[in-house]
Amino acid sequence: MTQSTVAQAFAREWPILVAILTRDLGDLGLAEEAAQEAFTEAAARWRPGATPDQPGAWLLTTARRKAIDRVRRDRRFTERLPALLELASTPQRQPTELIDDQLALIFGCCHTSLNTEAQIALTLRQVCGLSTSQIAEAFLIAPATMAKRLVRAKDKIRKAKVPFTVPDIEALPERLDAVLQVVYLIFTAGHTNAEGPGLVRGDLCDEARWLTEVISGLLNDRSETAANATDWTRGRAEALGLKALMLFTDARRAGRSDDDGRLVLLENQDRSRWNRQMVGEGQAIMVEALSVGVVGPYQLQAAIAALHSSATSWDQTDWRSILWLYDRLVRVTPNPVVKLNRAVALSMHTGPGAGLAAIDELLADGHLSQYRYLHAARADLLRRLGRTEQAAVEYHAALDLGGNEAERRFLTDRLAALGP
Amino acid sequence: MLFVIKLSPSQSWDLTGGRRARRQRTRTRKRGESMRYMLLLYSAEGAGPAEGSSEQAAEMQRWFAYTQELADAGVLLGGEPLHPISTATTVQVSEGSTVTTDGPFAETKEVLGGFYMIDVDDLDAATGWAAKVPTAFYGSVEVRPVLEIGELS
Numbered sequence: 019m020t021q022s023t024v025a026q027a028f029a030r031e032w033p034i035l036v037a038i039l040t041r042d043l044g045d046l047g048l049a050e051e052a053a054q055e056a057f058t059e060a061a062a063r064w065r066p067g068a069t070p071d072q073p074g075a076w077l078l079t080t081a082r083r084k085a086i087d088r089v090r091r092d093r094r095f096t097e098r099l100p101a102l103l104e105l106a107s108t109p110q111r112q113p114t115e116l117i118d119d120q121l122a123l124i125f126g127c128c129h130t131s132l133n134t135e136a137q138i139a140l141t142l143r144q145v146c147g148l149s150t151s152q153i154a155e156a157f158l159i160a161p162a163t164m165a166k167r168l169v170r171a172k173d174k175i176r177k178a179k180v181p182f183t184v185p186d187i188e189a190l191p192e193r194l195d196a197v198l199q200v201v202y203l204i205f206t207a208g209h210t211n212a213e214g215p216g217l218v219r220g221d222l223c224d225e226a227r228w229l230t231e232v233i234s235g236l237l238n239d240r241s242e243t244a245a246n247a248t249d250w251t252r253g254r255a256e257a258l259g260l261k262a263l264m265l266f267t268d269a270r271r272a273g274r275s276d277d278d279g280r281l282v283l284l285e286n287q288d289r290s291r292w293n294r295q296m297v298g299e300g301q302a303i304m305v306e307a308l309s310v311g312v313v314g315p316y317q318l319q320a321a322i323a324a325l326h327s328s329a330t331s332w333d334q335t336d337w338r339s340i341l342w343l344y345d346r347l348v349r350v351t352p353n354p355v356v357k358l359n360r361a362v363a364l365s366m367h368t369g370p371g372a373g374l375a376a377i378d379e380l381l382a383d384g385h386l387s388q389y390r391y392l393h394a395a396r397a398d399l400l401r402r403l404g405r406t407e408q409a410a411v412e413y414h415a416a417l418d419l420g421g422n423e424a425e426r427r428f429l430t431d432r433l434a435a436l437g438p
Numbered sequence: 439m440l441f442v443i444k445l446s447p448s449q450s451w452d453l454t455g456g457r458r459a460r461r462q463r464t465r466t467r468k469r470g471e472s473m474r475y476m477l478l479l480y481s482a483e484g485a486g487p488a489e490g491s492s493e494q495a496a497e498m499q500r501w502f503a504y505t506q507e508l509a510d511a512g513v514l515l516g517g518e519p520l521h522p523i524s525t526a527t528t529v530q531v532s533e534g535s536t537v538t539t540d541g542p543f544a545e546t547k548e549v550l551g552g553f554y555m556i557d558v559d560d561l562d563a564a565t566g567w568a569a570k571v572p573t574a575f576y577g578s579v580e581v582r583p584v585l586e587i588g589e590l591s
Contacts, residue, residue: 129561131561131565177585178561178582178583179473179560179561179583180561181560181561181562183560183562186562189562
């Protein structure tokens with residue numbers, strides 16, 4: 019039994035197989051089933067020393083045969099049969115077609131006509147190859163709920179004819195934003211466990227990092243052949259920025275909680291626990307991204323994370339540069355959460371009073387009043403200003419808004435430390 | 439005010455005939471075949487340019503131009519503006535008796551003001567056209583794929 023050979027082939031071939039089949043069959047659900055069946059057959063038939071020379075080709079041929087069987091059984095698909103039979107004798111795809119097939123699958127799963135939760139679930143299922151129950155587990159919901167979400171999404175794709183194609187060049191920036199947003203959300207879901215005991219679910223972080231590798235690689239390959247190479251290169255710079263951002267953030271994983279699982283703020287983290295290899299990798303990717311010469315929001319966030327990573331301590335951090343980067347980030351993405359982070363940077367550069375004023379301005383504009391991190395940040399600034407009574411009120415407000423156990427314990431400890 | 443378009447003879451389409459012709463052609467949708475989408479135009483009454491204003495005249499031109507653009511692209515199957523919601527009557531049949539009431543099906547701020555039926559390649563093409571409807575600038579356009587009768591089997 020060559021479980022590992024099949025597993026290796028799965029890791030490498032799954033997205034490619036689903037991508038080709040989606041284009042061939044014109045139906046995501048059918049493609050997924052055929053790919054799944056091909057791997058099941060591989061697991062049953064591949065033997066040590068008797069694995070196919072070209073596993074990818076073997077899987078594709080098998081999957082196409084499975085699709086034909088399926089189509090024969092289901093009269094809804096009978097009209098597809100002639101085209102499918104013709105495909106069965108089609109030679110392998112050209113490399114350029116393969117790039118587009120894979121990009122089409124990613125852009126399709128992250129299509130803006132689908133809701134964000136569906137985009138995330140589809141990407142993890144179709145591109146990363148996670149099973150429905152694995153995705154459900156990662157998002158702490160019942161497998162049946164996740165299955166329903168996927169079915170509903172595939173149903174809309176089929177009925178509304180959501181295109182699984184590489185978007186037009188005019189739509190590319192917006193569509194690429196959606197793709198990177200999905201990857202980022204997968205990462206943050208893994209990085210900040212919404213509820214439950216742990217702080218980090220590493221598997222989702224790993225999937226997100228793998229996705230940026232695939233996406234930046236594909237965008238790079240695409241820019242080599244595309245007529246409008248700049249647009250593709252620009253997208254690649256942001257994909258690299260996101261990859262670097264995730265590396266810097268993930269490098270701190272071991273430092274984010276203490277041995278008892280308690281949350282440790284960046285301020286108090288033991289920086290020797292940070293993964294220096296990942297930081298170095300992130301820095302190298304940043305250099306590559308910046309060489310493209312088009313700076314976007316992910317690269318700015320990555321640059322901020324890079325400055326934190328290279329600082330020897332919280333006090334020794336280059337707050338001036340960080341504030342400057344936040345100012346640029348606010349200009350590109352003027353959303354309240356970015357402004358909140360800027361306020362914290364401002365408090366470190368100028369003082370807690372200035373930070374507090376910036377946060378109060380956000381609240382006055384009607385933003386983030388139900389956002390627990392705003393109250394936690396405000397509590398901290400009040401504490402630093404010695405206004406303990408008001409700080410206590412804010413810690414309570416933050417606690418009332420939920421969060422995972424590690425975060426809640428942190429806030430409770432801080433509240434207790436304020437004294438009677 | 440709701441938009442008002444008078445379709446010129448060259449701009450009128452026989453919806454029923456179109457559909458019948460299509461139904462024969464498509465029993466089940468196949469790959470690479472075009473799709474029919476309904477663009478449902480919603481806006482708050484009074485959200486568009488005021489009646490009799492100079493903006494209204496410009497607005498009319500936008501409607502004509504847009505409709506012509508759809509026709510020139512060969513994707514227009516039909517479309518009509520509707521009278522204001524004050525003219526709506528809602529009918530329900532319950533336990534054999536018909537209940538007819540004045541007013542719309544649901545009281546909402548944004549109301550259905552008209553529609554277009556288009557025939558395009560996929561959802562991206564449909565949303566692309568939806569983004570050009572004048573209503574999209576002060577209301578919203580709901581894009582709904584048409585359920586082909588052949589799909590029901």
